[in-house]
Amino acid sequence: MQAASSEGARAGAVAERVLRIRELGLVAALALLIVGTAILEPRFIEASSLRNLALNASILAILAVGQTLVIVTRNVDLSTGSVLGLSAFLAGDLLQGHPGMALPLVFLLGIALGAACGLFNGILVTWGQVPALVVTLGTLYAFRGLAFLWTDGRQVNAETLPDPFLNLGSDSIAGVPILVLIAIVIVLIVGQWLRDYRPGRELYAIGSNPEGARLAGLRADRRVLIAFVLAGALSGLGGVLFTARFGTVDATAGVGYELTVIAAAVVGGVAIFGGTGTVYGAALGALLLGTITSSLIVLRVEAFWQQAAIGALLLLAIALDRLLAVRVDARLRRRSARRAN
Amino acid sequence: MQTEAAAPEIAPLATDRGRKWRAVLGRWETLLAGLLVVTAIAGQSISPEFLTTDSFTTGSLDLSEIALMALPLAMVIIAAEIDLSVASVLALSSAVMAYLWSHGQPIEMIIPICVAVGALCGAFNGVLVTRFGLPSLAVTIGTLALFRGLAFVVIGDESVTDFSTAWTDRAFGNFAGTFIPNTMVLFAVLAVAFAVLLHATPFGRSIYAVGANEEAAYFSGLRVKRIKLILFTLSGAVAGLAGGVISLRNSTGAANVGQGFELTVVTAVLLGGISIFGGRGTIAGVILALLLLGGIQKALLLSESISSYWVQIVTGALLVGSVLGPNLARRVADTRRRRSHPLQEVGL
Numbered sequence: 001m002q003a004a005s006s007e008g009a010r011a012g013a014v015a016e017r018v019l020r021i022r023e024l025g026l027v028a029a030l031a032l033l034i035v036g037t038a039i040l041e042p043r044f045i046e047a048s049s050l051r052n053l054a055l056n057a058s059i060l061a062i063l064a065v066g067q068t069l070v071i072v073t074r075n076v077d078l079s080t081g082s083v084l085g086l087s088a089f090l091a092g093d094l095l096q097g098h099p100g101m102a103l104p105l106v107f108l109l110g111i112a113l114g115a116a117c118g119l120f121n122g123i124l125v126t127w128g129q130v131p132a133l134v135v136t137l138g139t140l141y142a143f144r145g146l147a148f149l150w151t152d153g154r155q156v157n158a159e160t161l162p163d164p165f166l167n168l169g170s171d172s173i174a175g176v177p178i179l180v181l182i183a184i185v186i187v188l189i190v191g192q193w194l195r196d197y198r199p200g201r202e203l204y205a206i207g208s209n210p211e212g213a214r215l216a217g218l219r220a221d222r223r224v225l226i227a228f229v230l231a232g233a234l235s236g237l238g239g240v241l242f243t244a245r246f247g248t249v250d251a252t253a254g255v256g257y258e259l260t261v262i263a264a265a266v267v268g269g270v271a272i273f274g275g276t277g278t279v280y281g282a283a284l285g286a287l288l289l290g291t292i293t294s295s296l297i298v299l300r301v302e303a304f305w306q307q308a309a310i311g312a313l314l315l316l317a318i319a320l321d322r323l324l325a326v327r328v329d330a331r332l333r334r335r336s337a338r339r340a341n
Numbered sequence: 342m343q344t345e346a347a348a349p350e351i352a353p354l355a356t357d358r359g360r361k362w363r364a365v366l367g368r369w370e371t372l373l374a375g376l377l378v379v380t381a382i383a384g385q386s387i388s389p390e391f392l393t394t395d396s397f398t399t400g401s402l403d404l405s406e407i408a409l410m411a412l413p414l415a416m417v418i419i420a421a422e423i424d425l426s427v428a429s430v431l432a433l434s435s436a437v438m439a440y441l442w443s444h445g446q447p448i449e450m451i452i453p454i455c456v457a458v459g460a461l462c463g464a465f466n467g468v469l470v471t472r473f474g475l476p477s478l479a480v481t482i483g484t485l486a487l488f489r490g491l492a493f494v495v496i497g498d499e500s501v502t503d504f505s506t507a508w509t510d511r512a513f514g515n516f517a518g519t520f521i522p523n524t525m526v527l528f529a530v531l532a533v534a535f536a537v538l539l540h541a542t543p544f545g546r547s548i549y550a551v552g553a554n555e556e557a558a559y560f561s562g563l564r565v566k567r568i569k570l571i572l573f574t575l576s577g578a579v580a581g582l583a584g585g586v587i588s589l590r591n592s593t594g595a596a597n598v599g600q601g602f603e604l605t606v607v608t609a610v611l612l613g614g615i616s617i618f619g620g621r622g623t624i625a626g627v628i629l630a631l632l633l634l635g636g637i638q639k640a641l642l643l644s645e646s647i648s649s650y651w652v653q654i655v656t657g658a659l660l661v662g663s664v665l666g667p668n669l670a671r672r673v674a675d676t677r678r679r680r681s682h683p684l685q686e687v688g689l
Binding site: 128129130133135141142144145149152259262263266272273306309312314322 | 423425469473474475476478479480482483484485486487488489490491493494497498596601603604607608611617618648650651652653654656657658660661664665668669
C-alpha cells in the first residue's frame, strides 16, 4: 500500500514537473514572440498596444478556463462560441431595452443563460450518454440558430448602450484594465478550486480513468454535469464582457471562437485525452494565442494566416503532449522496474 | 453483459416468422423509411410543391456535397474514428480550383488535382492519427482550422466566378433529360462503389472489425493502422472532389464555401444508423438519412411561416437525437427486462 502511494506520488511529481516545464516553455515562447515582434515593429510594445493585447486575451482566457474544466473530464465543449453569442446579445438587448437596468443583474442573467446552455449540454452528455462531441457539435449550430431566430437581423449598437456598461470594457483600475482584473480573478479562483479542492481533483480522476473513478465511488455524472454548467456560465460571462468590450453585437458574435478556445487550452497543456492540465496553463495558452493574433496584425501578415496558424499550433501541441506522455510513461516504467530489482 | 447474453431467451414463444418480422421492424433503416413517409406527408401539407420532381431536383442539388462526403465519413465512423475537417478540405479544394482556373488551367486538369489535394489532406489526418497515435477528434479539430486557413492563404477573400459554362452547366444540370441532377448520378455511382467496398469485400468487413474492437482486430492480424490511413485518405479525396463539385455547381470558387458542412455531414451519417462508437451501420441507412435530411430541409425552406434559421436547429437536434434515441430505447428495454426477469441480474 505504502509502495503504491509513494509510486503514485512519484508519478505525480514527474507529471507536475512536466507541466511546469510546459508552462515555462509557454512563457518563453510568449517572451520570444513579444521581443521578436517588438524588434521588427517597435510600436508593438507601446502601452496602448499591450493594453489592447491584454484586453483581447482576457475574454479568451475566461472561455479557456471553462473549456479546461470540461476537457479535463475527457469531454469537449464545441458550443462555447455560440453560447457566448447568445449571452452577448442578451446583455445588449436587455440594456438597449432597459438602459437603467442594474449592471449586476445583467451579468447575472447573462451568466444564467450560459449556465442553462451548459446544463443542457451536460444533461445530454451524462444522463443521455451521448458523446460530448456529438452533443456540442449539435448545440454549436442549434444555439447559433437560436441566436439568429432571436435577433432576427437586429443589431445592438454601442450608442444605445449605457456608458457605465461600456466603461467596464475599457476602463482601468490602478492602470490595469477591469476586463483583465476579472479574468485574473476567475483564473485564480477556478485554478485553486481545480488544484486543491475535492470536486476539482475529482474532475481529474474522472478524466484520467472514468470507469475507475466510478468504481471508486465518485459521482462522475454529477461532476461532469457541473463542469459543463461552469463552462457554460463562463461562456455566458464572456458574452456579457464581449458586449461591454465591443459594443456592437449581432447574431454572429463569437463565431469560430470554439476553435481558438480549444486551441488555447490544449496549447496550454490541457491534454485532450483528459486528466491533465491546469487552468493557469490554459490562461497562458490564451495569452499566447492572443499575442500571436496581435503580432500578426502588427507585422501586417495577412489575416488569412491567422486561422492556419491556430490550427497548426493546436496540432503541434497535441503531438507534443503525446510525445511527453509516451516519455513520462517510459520513465515511470523504467523506474518501477529498477525498484523491482 | 449478463442481461444481454440472456436476451435470446426472453421471447421463447415468438414464432420464427414473428421473430423475422420483429427483426425487420426493429431495424434502424425501417424506422428511417417510416420517418421518410411522415416527412413526405408533413411536407406535402406544408406546401403542395413538396412532392414534385422540381423540389427533388433543387433539394437534392443543395445536398450534393453533403451526400458525397457522407459516404466515406460513414466508413471512418464505422472504424470508430471521426473526421471533422471535411468541410475545410472542401473549401481548400474550392480555393485551389479557383486559383488554378484563374491561372489558366483547364477544368479537366483541375478536378484530378482537387481530388489529389483532398487525398493529401486526408492522408495528413490519417498519418497524424495512425503513426503519431493522436486522437482523431483533436487532429481533425486542428485541421478543421488549418485547412480552412490554408484555403484563405491560397486565394484570400476573393472568389472566382467565371468558370467555363460548359462545366458549370454540367454540374448544375440534370442527367439526360430526366429530373435527376448530374451530381446525384455521381453520388449514386459512388454510393454503389462504397456500398460494395463496405459490404462485399474483405476490406469492408475489416472496417467493422476495427471499429467493433480495435485490439481484437489487431491481434487477429488486421493491419489496423493501414486501414484507418486508407479511410482518412478516402474521406479527404471525396471531400476534395466535393469541393470541385460545389465550385462548379455554384459557379463560385472561394475559401468560405461550406461553412458548417461538418455538422450536416456528421448528422447524415449518425442519423443513418452508423454508431458513433464504431462497428455498426450500413450505406443504405446513410442514403435513407440523406433523403430524410433533404426532405426536412426542403420542407422547412418551402414553408413560409417557418424561418429558415430552423434548419440549423433541427439539424442539430437530429444529430443529438440520432444518438440519444437508441440510448434511451436501450435503457427502457433494459429496465423492462430487469423487471420481468429479476433473477437475470444476479446471473442466474
